[in-house]
Amino acid sequence: MAKETKEIPEKRVVPTSAAQNPDDVINIKELFWTVAARWKLIVLAMLIGALLLGIYHALFVQPSYQADASIFITNNDSVITVSDLQISSELTEDYAKIIKSRTVLKQVIKEMDLDMDFKQLGKLVAVSNPEDSHIITITVTCGDMELCRNIANSLMNIGIDRIYQVIGSSEPTVIDYSEAEAVEEITPGLLNYMEKGALLGIALVCALICVRYLTDTTLKTEDDIRKYLRMPVLSIVPYFEEKKD
CATH class of the missing domain: 3.30.70.1130 (EIF_2_alpha)
Structure with missing residues (x-):
């Protein structure tokens, strides 16, 4: 008598490139702290924006x-x-x-x-x-x-x-x-222009910080090497700044 043979289902191997890489997802928390760490630059941009539009209002805006x-x-x-x-x-x-x-x-x-x-x-x-x-x-x-x-x-x-x-x-x-x-x-007041300038300065600097964060592919810390290259860190060379006499 012929023996019955069972068909073994083929296993499908999903290519690594097709799988979703969790590292490709934007880390909102990290992005937030990156922006927050540059709060001095944001405040400076806010002041400059308010000052520039305030000057524009004083020199160029005609009463209406x-x-x-x-x-x-x-x-x-x-x-x-x-x-x-x-x-x-x-x-x-x-x-x-x-x-x-x-x-x-x-x-x-x-x-x-x-x-x-x-x-x-x-x-x-x-x-x-x-x-x-x-x-x-x-x-x-x-x-x-x-x-x-x-x-x-x-x-x-x-x-x-x-x-x-x-x-x-x-x-x-x-x-x-x-x-x-x-x-x-009905001429917009000076304070109105300065508020718009401050908001514009904040938005512009935050946008530049976000763009720089998203396009920066350099490795800066040990965690970056483990996270993006998936390689262990074997040694670290410390950096000492030479003191000038």
Whole structure:
């Protein structure tokens, strides 16, 4: 009788290169202490960053002001129906676009004799409809407080006339003209710039330390030899610094 033979399953040998090397994983704890050990350099970079942006603010940052005017879009009739309010709500966005149209901007430039074109003026102007209400707010931002206020008022007056010409309904009602007392300075303060400079300095130095840590392949200690080369340390040659007489 023939003897039955059992098949012995083949053993698969995983190549060493395919196995995950634990030494290739970044040691977060070691990286943290590497960064923390250079705290003096980080503090110095923080101070330099704050100083540089502080100087930049003092020499190059120009003051900026913001003025606003607002109008109310609705029917001027003594009796306002729900339909009137609904229609005015739907047309509010159209009114905002009319106010910032080329025709209106060019008329403002001509009226105030501004030394700019309609594209440059358009960058200074923002027309918004807060919280989907019937109110349109015209905001002007520039470096001259009086000019900022005058542009906002001129834009509102010419915009109201243009809305009446295009829509053909009753004119919007003025809520607030732009006044000198209401103009706000929106220039970021010196402290704000210094804080940003300090954070930028810290981030830059920490990034450089991390990059240097990740790209450094030199062996510095006995533990590095055992960890990366997997070889025993047979002897150590001490280093003595020669004293100068």
